[in-house]
Structures are given as C-alpha cells and as structure tokens.
Amino acid sequence: MTHWPLSWQHVRYRTWLLRRLTLVCAALLFAGVWIGQTWAGDPDAGLLWPAVLCLLLPALHNVLFPGGWVDALAFSASGALCAALWPMGLAEVSLLGTVAVFFVGAVAGTFLIGLLHGLIPLGRRITRRDEILDVSADRAAAAFLVFPDQDGPGGVTGPRDARGLIPVWMHTVFPDCDNGFALPDPADRRDGPADYHVCILDQGPLWQVQQVFLPIGRFTTASMARSVTVSRVEIEPLPDGRCRYLLLEESDVFDLVTAVSWWLTDFHTDYMRARVDGAADRPTPAVSILPQVTLQTLLARALSVGQDAPQV
Numbered sequence: 001m002t003h004w005p006l007s008w009q010h011v012r013y014r015t016w017l018l019r020r021l022t023l024v025c026a027a028l029l030f031a032g033v034w035i036g037q038t039w040a041g042d043p044d045a046g047l048l049w050p051a052v053l054c055l056l057l058p059a060l061h062n063v064l065f066p067g068g069w070v071d072a073l074a075f076s077a078s079g080a081l082c083a084a085l086w087p088m089g090l091a092e093v094s095l096l097g098t099v100a101v102f103f104v105g106a107v108a109g110t111f112l113i114g115l116l117h118g119l120i121p122l123g124r125r126i127t128r129r130d131e132i133l134d135v136s137a138d139r140a141a142a143a144f145l146v147f148p149d150q151d152g153p154g155g156v157t158g159p160r161d162a163r164g165l166i167p168v169w170m171h172t173v174f175p176d177c178d179n180g181f182a183l184p185d186p187a188d189r190r191d192g193p194a195d196y197h198v199c200i201l202d203q204g205p206l207w208q209v210q211q212v213f214l215p216i217g218r219f220t221t222a223s224m225a226r227s228v229t230v231s232r233v234e235i236e237p238l239p240d241g242r243c244r245y246l247l248l249e250e251s252d253v254f255d256l257v258t259a260v261s262w263w264l265t266d267f268h269t270d271y272m273r274a275r276v277d278g279a280a281d282r283p284t285p286a287v288s289i290l291p292q293v294t295l296q297t298l299l300a301r302a303l304s305v306g307q308d309a310p311q312v
Helices: 008-017 019-039 048-064 069-088 095-116 137-144 256-265 267-279 295-303
Strands: 125-133 155-157 165-169 196-204 207-213 229-237 243-251
Touching: 008 019, 008 048, 019 048, 019 069, 019 256, 048 069, 069 095, 069 256, 069 295, 095 256, 095 295, 125 267, 137 229, 137 243, 137 267, 256 267
Parallel strands: none
Antiparallel strands: 125 243, 155 165, 165 196, 196 207, 207 229, 229 243
8 A cells, every 4th residue: 555646546546535634735835935035125026937846846746745735834934934044145155055944944844743633622613514425334333333353444443341442553654753754665664553442322323332442652741642522423324225324423632733733634524435435345536545755854764874765
C-alpha cells in the first residue's frame, strides 16, 4: 500500500476531498504575494499568474501527500512569509539562503501546530449522523461495529482483555521518528501497543454502544487520554438492500486543532468512504487508511545518516 496516487480516480478524489485545505493554503500564499507587491509599490501588477501558481502548488502537494495537511499549512505560511519579505530584502539573499529561510519557517510552523494540539479544548461535543449506505446491513455492521479478533475496514482488533477492552490497530501507519522516519510493517505494529481500545457497553445484532479509550502517546495528550467518547452506532436494513447508518456520539476529546484538521481534510467523508468501500469489498481511494507519509518526513528519511533510501 502506497500514498502515491495510482490512477486519475485517486487524483480527482484527493483534489475534491482536500479542496478546503487547498483553498486555505492558496489564500495564504496569495496574501503573501499581494503584501510583497504592495510593499514593492505595485499591488495590482501581474497577479493572475501568481494566483494560478498559488492554487496549483497546494493542489499538487495535496494530491501527492494527502496525509500532509500540517505540511501544507506550514509550507504555505512559510511561502507567504518569504513572498511578503522578498521586496524587503530577502531578494538580496542567495537562492540557498532563501530556501533555508523557507524550510526553517516551515519547520517552525509544523512545530507550532504540534504545540497547539490538545491545548485548546472545545468541551463537550455531540455528533449526529444519518446516512444511506449502498451496502447491505450485514456488511455495514461488520464494517462499523467493533468485534474482537477481526480484520475489517476499520482496522485489526485483538481479543477482549480481562477489563473488557478490545484493542484496535488502525490499518494506516506513520513514519517512525525513532527509526529514521521509516515506515513500520503493519504486522509488526500489532506486536506492540494498540492505537486505542474499545469497550462495548451494550449491543444488539445491528447496533452497539461503544466507549473509546485513547492511549497517551505521539498523537494524544494526557488530557485527551482522560477524555470520554461514547458512541451509539445503529444499522437499519432498507427494503432495497441498502441500509441506514445512524450515529450518536458524545465526546470531550476534541480540541481546536483536531476540529480544524477534520474540516480542512473532510475527514468524515473519507472515513465513510473507507468503511463503505471495505464493506463492499471494492478498491477505495480513501486516504485515511494509507501510510501517512508527508513531504517533511520523506525529506527527513532521505537525509537520515546511515539509512537506506526512502521506503514509501
């Protein structure tokens, strides 16, 4: 499994899925160009082609690295800063120096987003979903309900432990910063800690009440791990062979950065696409199940001393 687009369907899907992220990044870049030209004393000169370029660059990045929303924002903000500073003296710096300023700004932006993650909680959040799925109720139940010892669209689960918790390992993998940013083998990950645990509080043949427990780790802070997320998932068969998916979820795990990232990347749409395509046993263009390789981790992997070429 690779993050690279393998067909025009993947390109079209990623372009539409990440449209908000592309437009926000394009707006940042264009603002930097406009500020730079304003400082240069000619704000309206030659803005058409810079505007096109400001749109195409984020779009291309998002197609090639669909999991790199942090990179996209950081690169765009840094690029906007360089464009704004260009007439104020940056133009006198060498090309290598300009590139260095750009990448230092991008790394700083990435670090800032990481610092903000989990620091601005949004409080109690209730989510309701009511969607018609083009798969049978039995297939949808296998995809959206959690069962022990299962390899399904939602990930791989282990046996229920003595506390009644079911460990879950997601299909996606993240570059291992402790191993030169190489991608771990999904099978090897299952010998380590689970990505999260699920406790089934109540259930029937086509419904479940689930509580999710998050570990304290790379992507979760201590406050997030102490949070509570309880969901009721229900599948209703329809006469035409399809089914209705009903979700009622209450959570206090959301923070501002997570909420913004879900909106920018249209996370729910991609989540549903991965689950429904998996339930129907058809190939999926969904990006949430792919290796989450970003341009920065790819560069870090390539520059790692004593490591092999990037494994992507």
